[in-house]
Amino acid sequence: MSNNAVSRKPSEDINGWMRDYLARKLNIAPEQIDTTESFDTFGLDSADAVRMIGDLEDFLGRRLSPSLAYKYPTIEAMSKYLADGKS
Amino acid sequence: MSTVSSGDDAQYGASKESIQYHYDIGNDFLALAQEDNRTYSAAMWEDGDTHEQAQIRKLDYHIAQIRAEGAERILDIGCGWGPLLKRLVGSHGVKHAVGLTLSREQVRYIEMAIGLPQIEVRLENWQDYQPAEPFDGIISLGAFEHFAKIDEDKVLAYRRYFERCHQFLKPGGRMSLQTMAYGDVPRDRKHKDLFIAREVFPESDLPRLADITRACEMLFEVEYLRNDRQDYVKTMRAWFDKLRQNRDKALKLRPLEVIERYERLYRTMSYSFDLGAFHLYRITFRRIDPNRFGSA
Numbered sequence: 001m002s003n004n005a006v007s008r009k010p011s012e013d014i015n016g017w018m019r020d021y022l023a024r025k026l027n028i029a030p031e032q033i034d035t036t037e038s039f040d041t042f043g044l045d046s047a048d049a050v051r052m053i054g055d056l057e058d059f060l061g062r063r064l065s066p067s068l069a070y071k072y073p074t075i076e077a078m079s080k081y082l083a084d085g086k087s
Numbered sequence: 088m089s090t091v092s093s094g095d096d097a098q099y100g101a102s103k104e105s106i107q108y109h110y111d112i113g114n115d116f117l118a119l120a121q122e123d124n125r126t127y128s129a130a131m132w133e134d135g136d137t138h139e140q141a142q143i144r145k146l147d148y149h150i151a152q153i154r155a156e157g158a159e160r161i162l163d164i165g166c167g168w169g170p171l172l173k174r175l176v177g178s179h180g181v182k183h184a185v186g187l188t189l190s191r192e193q194v195r196y197i198e199m200a201i202g203l204p205q206i207e208v209r210l211e212n213w214q215d216y217q218p219a220e221p222f223d224g225i226i227s228l229g230a231f232e233h234f235a236k237i238d239e240d241k242v243l244a245y246r247r248y249f250e251r252c253h254q255f256l257k258p259g260g261r262m263s264l265q266t267m268a269y270g271d272v273p274r275d276r277k278h279k280d281l282f283i284a285r286e287v288f289p290e291s292d293l294p295r296l297a298d299i300t301r302a303c304e305m306l307f308e309v310e311y312l313r314n315d316r317q318d319y320v321k322t323m324r325a326w327f328d329k330l331r332q333n334r335d336k337a338l339k340l341r342p343l344e345v346i347e348r349y350e351r352l353y354r355t356m357s358y359s360f361d362l363g364a365f366h367l368y369r370i371t372f373r374r375i376d377p378n379r380f381g382s383a
């Protein structure tokens with residue numbers, strides 16, 4: 001499913017994008033987001049999570065699995081996984 | 088075991104206005120997501136298929152399930168933009184195909200763009216339709232989702248549908264139904280989480296398999312059942328990809344927020360099928376006719 005040629009962003013970029021995304025959603029400063037906390041502690045439900053995966057697809061330019069947020073439930077874990085070009 | 092009766096003559100399911108909310112956004116706009124035949128339900132994919140080929144495979148599957156080849160009269164409930172009607176009369180020798188829809192745009196499209204004399208398209212609810220003669224078979228693709236509202240007794244609403252279809256058919260006639268359904272979504276999930284009803288299709292909600300089979304008891308036997316949810320993962324993706332490829336054209340027809348709503352719908356629903364939250368059922372029913380004491 002992945003198309004690595006389109007985009008291969010480093011872990012820090014993905015980390016920063018997700019931090020900004022959640023901060024906007026929660027209406028708080030990005031610095032207040034702990035990237036090792038699991039998504040559900042931020043109040044993200046399953047509908048929010050798949051919506052985030054969709055927006056993340058647009059940022060990375062490749063298809064992603066909708067179960068990513070469940071398998072890699074923190075910003076740290078997910079950005080590390082995705083930086084390897086996986087989907 | 089008692090059977091369920093649908094009772095009074097109240098209208099079940101989504102109203103004409105709600106159907107038009109989604110489908111009458113504009114022929115030209117939805118065409119930007121669809122394949123050439125404008126089939127607006129899950130295709131049936133095999134390796135190497137284009138979207139067009141996979142849609143035709145789906146139509147031919149349902150046509151074969153009800154043995155429609157060369158039939159006199161076939162009914163298509165929720166006929167969309169008419170690809171099945173066209174296939175029935177154009178490739179399978181059906182002599183008269185009737186399509187029901189609540190969308191004015193779809194009626195206009197079928198009359199203008201397909202315009203075949205063997206096709207009759209009606210702006211009419213299945214609850215009101217009174218055919219002059221019975222049908223050899225019925226196909227309904229991606230319409231059952233609209234047959235019960237979120238807060239009404241779904242088994243009763245579906246029961247009403249099966250009762251009508253039983254009346255529409257000749258003895259022993261078959262019906263092939265394709266519908267989305269809830270998969271591993273708890274029955275007590277709060278409505279606010281169900282974005283289908285909230286945002287996409289007002290007054291509609293998905294069925295559950297158990298409700299469908301309960302509702303058809305003593306009217307139809309289930310001959311064959313498949314859950315092909317991966318087919319909808321691919322079809323939703325195909326609509327998403329095509330609409331996005333056509334972004335410039337879409338912007339000339341609708342504002343960005345509308346385009347993004349449809350894109351989000353297609354992508355999020357592809358995820359829901361991928362995760363198993365939604366299923367895609369293809370069910371072949373056969374009309375039950377009394378054949379022994381106490382059987383009906």
